[in-house]
Amino acid sequence: MKSIIIALFLLAPLFVSAQIKSGPMLGYSEMKEVLVWIQTEKSAEVSLRYWEKGDKNIHKTDPVKTEKSQAFIARIIADEVSMGKKYEYEVWVNRKKVSFDYPLEFQTQELWQWRKDPPAFSFIFGTCNYVNEEATDRPGRPYGGADEVYAAMYDKKPDFMLWGGDNFYYREPDYTRTGMIHRNDHARAVKSMQPLLANVHHYAIWDDHDYGPNDSDRSFPLKQTSLEMFKMYWGNPNYIFPNEGITGKFQWADVEFFLMDDRWNKAPNELNDPNKDYWGQKQMNWLLDALISSKASFKVIVNGGQVVSPAKVFENMANYEGERNQLLKELKNRNIPGVLFLTGDRHISDLNKLERPGTYPLYDLTVSPMTAGKADAVKLDYNETLVPGTLLQERAFSKIEVSGPLKDRTMTITLFNVKGEVLWTKAIKSTELN
CATH class of the missing domain: 2.60.40.380 (Purple acid phosphatase-like, N-terminal)
Known part of the structure; x- marks a missing residue:
């Protein structure tokens, strides 16, 4: 006994x-x-x-x-x-x-190749998710809000969600391993977010605020700890450069997603050199090689900051003109079809379309913010690439649906406010991007 x-x-x-x-x-x-x-x-x-x-x-x-x-x-x-x-x-x-x-x-994903047309699917895209915490927030009006957005996204019944950076915001007390764990814990434990987490597959990149301080770059001394945190708290399937940032790739049906890292190799904003690093040549070379070998109907490049807009504001890629020019030149020279961009950072939402002589236009959908504070557009945002009627200055998220036969797929982008109400819709056909 x-x-x-x-x-x-x-x-x-x-x-x-x-x-x-x-x-x-x-x-x-x-x-x-x-x-x-x-x-x-x-x-x-x-x-x-x-x-x-x-x-x-x-x-x-x-x-x-x-x-x-x-x-x-x-x-x-x-x-x-x-x-x-x-x-x-x-x-x-x-x-x-x-x-x-x-x-x-x-x-689980479906085996459709060589058997039938790819299945229709949908996903949510959002960026800039600030979760208030009184003890570490700046005094005054809370910067975050509108967490009803998580229920609105869940109600759309997407197959997966793509987090486009600034998925939470590190604060001044957070720059130790202990502090970073606390910030990740705090952002992940939001009660209203849990049904979305539990029933929708999630993929992510980072931008400055969930990598380090505002506008942080390759000089950030805790970058290895940031990388450790990202790998602990997210469920991406791979990392192309295991100890050098979060670059990765995944496929859903006939669409491939190229997850770019705009922090690990990025030169300081203040460096006065048009050829300064943005992604860095190692990452750029990988991307161009991966794109040219891809057979995807749409090749979606996901990046923290805007790529297509020529506006040299904040941390748009236009400020890194050497790499941007290289990217645009090589996409055309290599005759890579089906490319478009998903970006964030700006705390505004818009769709940019760059017309390119002799080839198809490049689209860049920016969706920002989800729950962080909204911002005002600047004069340079209203340039020749802005698709009229798409620039909005409020909290938002997007649902993107892909449907149709393999040779004629349609990507339908719908922008919603935090209550799940439609703000605008745009359809892009794969045959337009050839």
Whole structure:
């Protein structure tokens, strides 16, 4: 009897459910696996149970122990999945099921190649997400607000969300590893965000505020710690340069997304040299090579700052004219079809269209901010690339839908306010970008 009591005592910690701090959040989705991210309040064993919708054949993952050194984060791979299926899932902490007041579902990508036209899909794009914290915010009126936007995005039922930088904002007390963990924790744990995290797959890049201080560049001394944080808190499928920034790439159906890093190699804004680094040649060369080998209907380059607009304001790529000219020249010389850009940073939203003699126009959709403070456009924003009627100066997000047969795909961009009301819509056909 005594031995039984001792055994139960030793097992007791496994039956005390540690509270979930944030998540679950869905990371990447592929045909053969899905990443699920979960953070607990303290050390715990976390696992998943999941099953295809309509089928109660339950799959279980091995438990992952969360540790303080990794901010009590579990990154769990669901690898007993089939292609093109939707799954329901449960989170188990210390051998107890955790209850949520919203559904938990993920999906795998479909094998359509050589079989049929690619499936239709949709995704949300947004940038500049500021979460207020009185102790570290500047005095006065709170800079962040409108967190009803998370419910509005969730209601659109996208397949995934693409976070385009400034996904949270580091503050002055945050520039230690401890401070960075706190800021990531604080931004990720917003209660109204949790249903969106749990049911929509998420991919991300960074910009200055979730990399370091305002306008931070390659000289930022904690850049390696910032990179560690990004890899801990996001679920991207790959990193092209493992210890040199967050550059990556993923595909959804017939569209490829090129996730660019505009901080790691970026020269200071104040450097007076037209050929100064923006992405840096190593990253530029990778991008151009990856684009020329891509067969995607749309090749979406995701970047923190605006690329297409010639306005030399703030941190637009136009201020780095050597690299911008190289990019535009090589896109034309290499005859790369289907390229367009998604950008943020500006705290305004607009669509820019650069007409290029002898080839197709380049579009650049800027969506900013989600919950951070809005800004005013400047005179130079109203230039020849601005698509009339698209510049808005309010909090917003976009839903982008891709549909149609392989040889004639349509990308429909809709800009919404934080309540989910339509502000404008624009359709771009793949045949226009040849």
